[in-house]
Amino acid sequence: MLDSNWLAVGLLRNIPPQGSRVVRTEHGEIAVFRNSADEVFALLNRCPHRGGPLAEGIVHGRLVSCPLHAWQVQLDSGEAKAPDIGCVPRFPVKVVGGEVYLGLPAPTTSRARLNTVD
Amino acid sequence: MKQQLVLVGNGMAGMKVIEELLALAPERYDITVFGAEPHGNYNRILLSPVLAGEKQPDEILINPIDWYAERGIQLHCGKAVTVVDRDARIVRTDCGIVQPYDQLILATGSLPFVLPIPGRDLAGVVCYRDLHDVEQMLSASRQFRNAVVIGGGLLGLEAAYGLQKQGMAVTVVHLLPTLMDRQLDATAATLLQQTLEARGIKFKMAVQTSALLGTERVTAVQFADGSSIPADLVVMAAGVRPNIALAQRSGLGCERGVLVSDTLQSSDARIYAVGECVQHRGQCYGLVAPLYEQARVCAAQLAGNSEAFYQGSMTSTKLKVTGVELFSAGEFQGGDGCDSIVYQDAGAAVYKKVVLRGDKLVGAVLYGDTVDGGWYFQLMKAQTSVAALRDSLLFGPVSEAEGGGQQAVLDWPDDKPVCDCNGVCKGKIVETIRGKNLQTLDAVRAHTKASASCGACTPMVEQLLAAAVGDNYSAPALPAMCSCTTLSHDAVRSAIREQKLLSLSQIFQTLAWRHADGCDKCRPALNFYLLAAWPGEAQDDSQARFVNERMHANIQKDGSYSVVPRMWGGVTNSHELRSIADVVDKFQIPTVKITGGQRVDLLGVKKSDLPGVWADLAKAGFVSGHAYGKALRTVKTCVGSEWCRFGTQDSTAMGIQLEKLTWGAWTPHKFKMAVSGCPRNCAEATIKDFGVIAIESGWELHVGGNGGIKLRGTDVLCRVETMAEVEEYCLAFMQLYRDEGRYLERTAPYLERVGLAYVQQRVVHDAAGRQLLAQRFRDSQQHFQKDPWAELASPASRERFIPIVDLS
Ligand SMILES: Cc1cc2nc3c(=O)[nH]c(=O)nc-3n(C[C@H](O)[C@H](O)[C@H](O)COP(=O)(O)OP(=O)(O)OC[C@H]3O[C@@H](n4cnc5c(N)ncnc54)[C@H](O)[C@@H]3O)c2cc1C
Ligand code: SF4
Ligand code: FES
Numbered sequence: 001m002l003d004s005n006w007l008a009v010g011l012l013r014n015i016p017p018q019g020s021r022v023v024r025t026e027h028g029e030i031a032v033f034r035n036s037a038d039e040v041f042a043l044l045n046r047c048p049h050r051g052g053p054l055a056e057g058i059v060h061g062r063l064v065s066c067p068l069h070a071w072q073v074q075l076d077s078g079e080a081k082a083p084d085i086g087c088v089p090r091f092p093v094k095v096v097g098g099e100v101y102l103g104l105p106a107p108t109t110s111r112a113r114l115n116t117v118d
Numbered sequence: 119m120k121q122q123l124v125l126v127g128n129g130m131a132g133m134k135v136i137e138e139l140l141a142l143a144p145e146r147y148d149i150t151v152f153g154a155e156p157h158g159n160y161n162r163i164l165l166s167p168v169l170a171g172e173k174q175p176d177e178i179l180i181n182p183i184d185w186y187a188e189r190g191i192q193l194h195c196g197k198a199v200t201v202v203d204r205d206a207r208i209v210r211t212d213c214g215i216v217q218p219y220d221q222l223i224l225a226t227g228s229l230p231f232v233l234p235i236p237g238r239d240l241a242g243v244v245c246y247r248d249l250h251d252v253e254q255m256l257s258a259s260r261q262f263r264n265a266v267v268i269g270g271g272l273l274g275l276e277a278a279y280g281l282q283k284q285g286m287a288v289t290v291v292h293l294l295p296t297l298m299d300r301q302l303d304a305t306a307a308t309l310l311q312q313t314l315e316a317r318g319i320k321f322k323m324a325v326q327t328s329a330l331l332g333t334e335r336v337t338a339v340q341f342a343d344g345s346s347i348p349a350d351l352v353v354m355a356a357g358v359r360p361n362i363a364l365a366q367r368s369g370l371g372c373e374r375g376v377l378v379s380d381t382l383q384s385s386d387a388r389i390y391a392v393g394e395c396v397q398h399r400g401q402c403y404g405l406v407a408p409l410y411e412q413a414r415v416c417a418a419q420l421a422g423n424s425e426a427f428y429q430g431s432m433t434s435t436k437l438k439v440t441g442v443e444l445f446s447a448g449e450f451q452g453g454d455g456c457d458s459i460v461y462q463d464a465g466a467a468v469y470k471k472v473v474l475r476g477d478k479l480v481g482a483v484l485y486g487d488t489v490d491g492g493w494y495f496q497l498m499k500a501q502t503s504v505a506a507l508r509d510s511l512l513f514g515p516v517s518e519a520e521g522g523g524q525q526a527v528l529d530w531p532d533d534k535p536v537c538d539c540n541g542v543c544k545g546k547i548v549e550t551i552r553g554k555n556l557q558t559l560d561a562v563r564a565h566t567k568a569s570a571s572c573g574a575c576t577p578m579v580e581q582l583l584a585a586a587v588g589d590n591y592s593a594p595a596l597p598a599m600c601s602c603t604t605l606s607h608d609a610v611r612s613a614i615r616e617q618k619l620l621s622l623s624q625i626f627q628t629l630a631w632r633h634a635d636g637c638d639k640c641r642p643a644l645n646f647y648l649l650a651a652w653p654g655e656a657q658d659d660s661q662a663r664f665v666n667e668r669m670h671a672n673i674q675k676d677g678s679y680s681v682v683p684r685m686w687g688g689v690t691n692s693h694e695l696r697s698i699a700d701v702v703d704k705f706q707i708p709t710v711k712i713t714g715g716q717r718v719d720l721l722g723v724k725k726s727d728l729p730g731v732w733a734d735l736a737k738a739g740f741v742s743g744h745a746y747g748k749a750l751r752t753v754k755t756c757v758g759s760e761w762c763r764f765g766t767q768d769s770t771a772m773g774i775q776l777e778k779l780t781w782g783a784w785t786p787h788k789f790k791m792a793v794s795g796c797p798r799n800c801a802e803a804t805i806k807d808f809g810v811i812a813i814e815s816g817w818e819l820h821v822g823g824n825g826g827i828k829l830r831g832t833d834v835l836c837r838v839e840t841m842a843e844v845e846e847y848c849l850a851f852m853q854l855y856r857d858e859g860r861y862l863e864r865t866a867p868y869l870e871r872v873g874l875a876y877v878q879q880r881v882v883h884d885a886a887g888r889q890l891l892a893q894r895f896r897d898s899q900q901h902f903q904k905d906p907w908a909e910l911a912s913p914a915s916r917e918r919f920i921p922i923v924d925l926s
Contacts, residue, residue: 007923007925009922009923010922010923014917014922015922016661016918017661018635018661019661021918021921021922022921022922023921023922023923023924023925024921024923024924024925025925026925029921032922035635036634036635037634048260049285050285050675051676051677052677053673053677053725056665056668056669056673056677056725057638057665058637058638058641058642058661058662058664059661060633060635060636060637060638060641061633061634061635061637063637065637065638067664067665067673068673068675068677070638072638082174084171085171085256086260104925
């Protein structure tokens with residue numbers, strides 16, 4: 001059912017609603033967001049403006065506001081919201097049976113270390 | 119068969135002719151438009167807001183491509199006309215299109231002037247003229263750091279402002295010693311330079327650029343004296359030249375621009391020319407208002423009105439740099455045969471100069487306060503005698519209008535031009551306001567375009583609006599909190615109290631919020647209002663808190679955090695210092711600094727180390743410093759009577775006492791205090807939200823000071839005798855501010871909004887009220903005075919600070 005690039009990264013309930021958790025990968029930190037409608041999104045944890053950690057931003061609707069200078073980034077596209085211009089890479093993500101799966105560019109499984117308390 | 123009308127140049131002036139012509143004689147011509155740029159025509163003036171990130175490219179389109187099709191206009195965009203064959207009456211494009219014409223309009227605008235210096239072809243060297251240039255600058259701003267703008271005129275400064283807003287370090291290089299030398303006198307230019315310098319733009323004045331260095335991409339700008347500065351992007355904004363190549367090649371009479379008569383016809387009567395490419399009565403214009411006047415005359419001529427003439431224009435300038443108010447028009451320099459009247463308030467950075475010749479106003483420069491610019495400009499254009507107004511001229515039309523009041527604006531003739539950019543006159547504006555029952559400036563802009571471009575006429579439009587709407591016009595109500603609601607901060611707060619709302623979701627539902635979970639502006643504010651109104655009952659939502667409050671640490675520019683352990687009154691001891699030193703070693707914290715509030719700041723802590731840092735500090739007896747929250751920050755103290763030979767009271771003990779009482783209290787914005795032991799005021803209590811200064815007979819209490827962006831000294835609240843009184847007054851004031859201050863409103867603006875007398879009434883004169891306020895503060899402290907570090911350092915909470923998975 002899952003192709004080899006999908007990687008289980010933890011349980012949905014370990015991500016706070018309107019919050020996020022970070023997955024550290026060899027591509028850099030990826031922020032996995034969960035909004036109030038329980039939709040899940042994954043973006044590189046670097047604001048297109050000055051690299052702010054988006055994971056610490058305030059999540060509202062399908063937007064996250066960067067904690068550094070309040071740029072708003074669209075969770076579903078990675079595009080900054082007008083009037084700002086810029087975008088951040090996004091990654092495929094899905095929830096199957098309460099478990100969050102992240103689609104990564106290349107299979108990197110063996111070195112995964114799960115830090116979830118469960 | 120209809121006549122064939124061809125326009126070369128799909129820009130502001132040319133398309134204005136077409137728009138006006140369609141209004142006058144929609145059926146007269148088959149129209150074909152050629153434009154070298156690949157889009158519909160757009161408002162070139164607004165490129166600067168696009169560069170500054172204040173507008174999107176599609177918001178500045180005047181007519182999208184559909185607009186042309188809907189009106190049967192054939193548009194060839196992205197196609198440059200290369201040949202006008204006047205004998206055959208055809209034009210040809212670079213790609214081989216051939217189009218016959220009966221009447222032709224040239225509106226080819228102008229070309230930026232590129233300094234003829236080595237290196238001008240390097241990558242990273244751009245001009246500032248069209249959307250493509252803006253795109254190049256925006257993309258450079260995302261990759262590079264240093265920008266140099268050559269030219270300190272209107273365009274150069276707007277480019278510099280925009281690039282700086284995009285995060286670049288910008289230096290403006292200018293040949294002359296003063297900025298905008300064609301629009302400003304030396305005084306205004308100096309003020310402008312100071313304002314921009316204060317915002318971080320650097321200037322190199324009176325220098326000549328001799329070369330651009332670099333092999334592929336530009337790396338530096340070199341000057342005639344041999345010095346150089348680094349540059350990854352160079353914007354040439356050193357002037358424009360009318361674009362007359364096509365006209366010249368076609369054998370039309372040209373000097374600096376294409377020569378035209380008062381009917382806007384060139385040396386070939388079938389060929390009209392308008393816009394920046396034109397020279398009329400010796401003048402070339404580089405601003406929209408005169409070009410639009412030309413366009414109107416040209417359209418009237420093409421529509422068959424041979425009585426329409428253009429007689430030249432007077433121009434005025436505004437700089438579109440947000441927050442910089444600048445206006446200039448006419449013979450602003452003054453000089454022989456002129457009188458200048460000058461007003462200058464150096465403190466407020468306001469400068470006004472009007473220039474008179476005889477009894478006529480012929481020029482004006484305004485800096486800092488430009489409200490009257492439009493009025494002066496009208497007086498100049500109408501050549502009104504200002505002899506009777508001379509004494510009050512610098513104070514604007516207020517004094518003039520005293521006799522007539524609002525009626526006076528309504529008495530203006532209907533054809534009096536108000537918005538020159540868009541050519542809207544008074545009659546049209548008033549008619550639209552009344553017809554469509556408009557109530558706001560934005561609505562007037564949307565329906566008439568008046569004041570929608572450069573904004574110079576905004577004050578006049580506002581006056582018309584006020585006069586036309588009459589008694590129903592009230593100053594705009596309090597602005598909405600954010601785009602999620604129409605309610606103001608105050609309205610939401612009273613709803614929270616009156617309807618006893620206890621959670622964000624209740625607010626969103628009861629008050630019909632537009633977005634299901636609000637936004638980053640309203641959520642933190644609402645969370646505070648809930649806690650302030652219903653301490654202990656309202657639900658605190660950590661996802662509605664800004665990261666600093668969620669992490670109990672201050673986020674820094676690289677995403678690391680800084681932690682400030684609370685040291686009561688700024689006093690510490692060897693045990694505390696040793697534990698701090700241990701934490702620094704253990705977590706390899708790169709920087710340790712003493713803050714302005716006399717505390718130790720540990721900078722550069724990794725997010726994942728935060729719980730560990732807190733745990734160790736908590737073990738040593740520290741609580742959080744709240745050096746990051748909208749809460750009590752620090753109480754700064756001097757050494758007072760305990761050590762100082764001048765001290766009259768124990769300011770240190772007082773400070774510690776106040777800090778112990780108030781730490782952990784959430785407030786609308788950060789809240790700082792200080793206590794000094796005598797009027798020498800070494801703790802700088804007169805720039806704090808609440809300041810205490812010991813005097814012989816007791817204590818003097820101060821409120822509403824601010825040392826931040828806008829410096830404000832405190833107002834004296836009152837004098838009291840005992841330490842217990844200091845406490846009670848302090849708590850009462852904090853509670854009052856907490857009840858009434860709007861989120862993110864410091865005490866200084868709060869005090870200015872409600873007035874000192876009001877605060878004195880509530881805190882000083884009304885003893886019972888004061889005690890009640892202080893008691894409410896104490897009550898809420900039961901809920902808030904908890905060590906947040908202890909809570910979050912627990913193993914269960916620690917999870918949130920580390921990656922959910924580590925794959926690296
Ligand atoms: C960044 C910026 C800010 C400005 N700010 C202000 C301001 O605040 N206030 C103000 O009044 N003015 C301002 N101006 C000036 C104003 O924009 C111009 O005066 C005005 O746009 C000129 O209109 P135009 O129609 O003559 O030329 P343009 O608007 O430049 O139009 C000419 C068009 O003709 C096209 N063209 C040229 N040759 C050919 C050809 N052979 N075939 C086909 N197409 C051709 C060009 O591509 C161009 O699109 C600003 C200008 C810039 C660049
Ligand atoms: S304010 Fe007065 S008491 Fe305090 S240190 Fe200064 S001189 Fe001494
Ligand atoms: S780094 Fe994100 S808004 Fe500046």
